[in-house]
Amino acid sequence: MYVCVCNAVTEDDVRDCLAHGGSRSAKDVKAACGMLPGCGSCTKRLHAMVSEHRTASELVDALTGGPAPLELAPELPREVPVGDTPMIELERGSAPQTAA
Numbered sequence: 001m002y003v004c005v006c007n008a009v010t011e012d013d014v015r016d017c018l019a020h021g022g023s024r025s026a027k028d029v030k031a032a033c034g035m036l037p038g039c040g041s042c043t044k045r046l047h048a049m050v051s052e053h054r055t056a057s058e059l060v061d062a063l064t065g066g067p068a069p070l071e072l073a074p075e076l077p078r079e080v081p082v083g084d085t086p087m088i089e090l091e092r093g094s095a096p097q098t099a100a
């Protein structure tokens with residue numbers, strides 16, 4: 001659905017700017033989406049979307065302690081051959097115990 005008909009900017013465009021483009025304000029979104037001045041009827045909707053996104057982001061940060069630092073992210077293998085399942089080696093006699 002269009003947020004700004006004058007500039008053909010959709011809700012997905014705005015959400016993408018907010019989630020991945022680093023936009024934090026309606027002004028940032030307008031710049032990122034290349035929105036030029038028009039009729040202005042989209043302003044209220046755009047501000048509402050930015051506010052909703054910021055509230056949701058702040059809630060997620062509050063619940064999770066904020067975004068994880070990049071250095072804590074585990075390094076993933078660059079390439080895993082198809083059909084090659086990673087194996088966990090166990091020492092002899094170290095089979096997991098079952099609960100009684």
Ligand code: FES
Nearest residue numbers: 004006038039042
């Ligand atoms: S709808 Fe956005 S400027 Fe007209």
